[in-house]
Amino acid sequence: VTPALILSLISILAGVLKANPQIPTQVGQVVSDVSGSLAVLFSNLMNSKTGQVRLSPTTIIAAIGGVIVALKQDPNLPQDLLAKLNSLDQALSAALVADKLASQTVDYSTLHAIAPVT
Amino acid sequence: MKKAIRIALPLIAIVLMMVVGCHHNPATTVPAGAINQFDATAYRILSDAQAAIEFIKKDVDAKTITLTDQQKAIFNQLIMHYNTAEAAAQAYHANGNGQADTSTLTTALNQVIADIAAVSTQIQGATTRQKTATAGGVQ
Numbered sequence: 480v481t482p483a484l485i486l487s488l489i490s491i492l493a494g495v496l497k498a499n500p501q502i503p504t505q506v507g508q509v510v511s512d513v514s515g516s517l518a519v520l521f522s523n524l525m526n527s528k529t530g531q532v533r534l535s536p537t538t539i540i541a542a543i544g545g546v547i548v549a550l551k552q553d554p555n556l557p558q559d560l561l562a563k564l565n566s567l568d569q570a571l572s573a574a575l576v577a578d579k580l581a582s583q584t585v586d587y588s589t590l591h592a593i594a595p596v597t
Numbered sequence: 598m599k600k601a602i603r604i605a606l607p608l609i610a611i612v613l614m615m616v617v618g619c620h621h622n623p624a625t626t627v628p629a630g631a632i633n634q635f636d637a638t639a640y641r642i643l644s645d646a647q648a649a650i651e652f653i654k655k656d657v658d659a660k661t662i663t664l665t666d667q668q669k670a671i672f673n674q675l676i677m678h679y680n681t682a683e684a685a686a687q688a689y690h691a692n693g694n695g696q697a698d699t700s701t702l703t704t705a706l707n708q709v710i711a712d713i714a715a716v717s718t719q720i721q722g723a724t725t726r727q728k729t730a731t732a733g734g735v736q
Contacts (some may be wrong), residue, residue: 569652577648581641585630587690590643592680593650595673596657596664 607681633695644705675712681705683693 631637657672659663664672683704689702 545719546672560643573648573652577644578641581628582628583628585637585640585690587630587640587687590640590647590683590687593654593676595676596654596669 612618613661632690634692635699636686636690639682639702639706642709643679643683643686646709647683650676650679671712675709677706678708678712682709 627634629639631640653672654676657669682702685702685705689697689699
C-alpha cells in the first residue's frame with residue numbers, strides 16, 4: 480500500500496466528514512487537523528532516506544479514534560450515527576488489540592475463515 | 598441512516614486500510630510461534646484484518662449498517678479474498694520449514710489490500726454521485 484493511496488483515503492474521509500451538514504464546524508476542524516498531521520507523517524515516511532521515520536499503525540489508528548471520539552461527543556448527531564461510531568470505535572479497539580498480540584505471538588489457530596454477509 | 602452510512606463507510610475503509618496495510622515495522626526479532634518473518638507478517642496482517650472485518654460484519658448482520666447490493670458485493674469479495682489468503686497462510690505455516698513458495702500467499706495478501714482500496718474507491722464514487730445529484734436537484 481503506497482502512502483499516496485493512504486493519503487487519498489484520508490482525503491476522502493476528511494472531505495466526507497466536512498461536507499456533511501450534520502458534522503459541526505468544530506469537528507470538521509478536528510478532521511482537518513488530524514488529516515494535516517497524517518499528511519506530515521506520510522511525508523516524513525516518503526522522504527526518509529535512513530528509514531528511521533516509520534509509519535506507525537497505532538499512531539494512525541489512535542488519530543482516527545480521536546476523530547470518532549470527537550464526533551461521539553456531539554449531542555446533535557442522530558442515534559443511528561452515534562451507534563455506528565460506537566461500533567467503529569470498538570472495531571478500532573479490537574484491531575489494535577489484535578495487532579499488539581499478533582506482533583508478539585504467532586498463533587495460527589486463532590485465524591479462521593469468515594462467512595460472507597447475506 | 599443514509600447519512601450515517603455515508604460517514605461510516607469511509608471510516609470503515611480507513612480503519613481497514615490502517616490495520617491491514619501499514620506494517621512497515623522493520624524485521625527485528627521473529628515473534629514466538631512464527632517460522633520466519635514472512636510467516637509472522639502474514640499472520641499479523643490477517644489477524645488485524647480478521648478483527649476488523651468481523652466487527653464490521655457483526656454490524657452488518659445486526660443491521661446496524663445497511664449496505665447497498667454493490668457495497669455488499671465488494672465487502673463479500675474482501676471476505677472471500679481474506680479467506681483465500683488465510684488458507685494460503687495456514688498452508689505456508691503448516692509447511693513448517695519456511696522453504697515453501699511465498700508467491701501464492703503474497704499474491705493473496707496483496708489482493709486483500711487491493712480489495713480494501715476498491716471499497717474506498719466505490720465509496721468515493723457513491724459520494725461523488727450523490728453530491729452531483731444533490732447539486733442538480735435530482736434525487
